[in-house]
Amino acid sequence: MEHDTVDTIVDLIGGKGQRQYGLSSVNQRAHALQAALLAEQAGCDDALIVAALVHDIGHMVHDLGEDPAADGIDDRHEELGAVWLENRFGPAVTEPVRLHVAAKRYLCGTEADYFGRLSPDSVRSLALQGGPMSPAEIAAFEALPHHEAAVKLRRFDESAKVKGLATPDVEHYVPHIQRCLGA
Numbered sequence: 001m002e003h004d005t006v007d008t009i010v011d012l013i014g015g016k017g018q019r020q021y022g023l024s025s026v027n028q029r030a031h032a033l034q035a036a037l038l039a040e041q042a043g044c045d046d047a048l049i050v051a052a053l054v055h056d057i058g059h060m061v062h063d064l065g066e067d068p069a070a071d072g073i074d075d076r077h078e079e080l081g082a083v084w085l086e087n088r089f090g091p092a093v094t095e096p097v098r099l100h101v102a103a104k105r106y107l108c109g110t111e112a113d114y115f116g117r118l119s120p121d122s123v124r125s126l127a128l129q130g131g132p133m134s135p136a137e138i139a140a141f142e143a144l145p146h147h148e149a150a151v152k153l154r155r156f157d158e159s160a161k162v163k164g165l166a167t168p169d170v171e172h173y174v175p176h177i178q179r180c181l182g183a
């Protein structure tokens, strides 16, 4: 399983990762690698670096096409990704992935200027995902054990859409993945 998991992640990000990332100017591969690099540069632990790398893997394990949001479909990629990951990793990896869409709704509900920082694809999907959180939803979110990591991941996600930015290759993260699998 361990070897398979590493290979599958490397293959998905290197292969299906060539798909465009919604409306944005980077593909899934560049988006994943930029998110992981931001987590690494912020001094995050292995689990959050790996979570950042694979946070959109749910977009790569479904067959809803390249851009389901264009058809008004919420692909629920955060849940698909978390379910795929939870057979392989612990909650420090899976829960920030599961919560990264909720974290966008949370940040839009708690920070006045957050909405203005969303990319066009994130604005479009926000409506499909339920819009900014209500006060009751905010309180429920803050009670979840991994919500702070999910908020950090979300901020990396928002920033990981820079066209042409140089990053390490996916192979750079193999040791991080292996340490999380062994943990």
Ligand code: FE
Pocket (backbone or CB within 6 Å): 031, 055, 056, 157
């Ligand atoms: Fe993302």
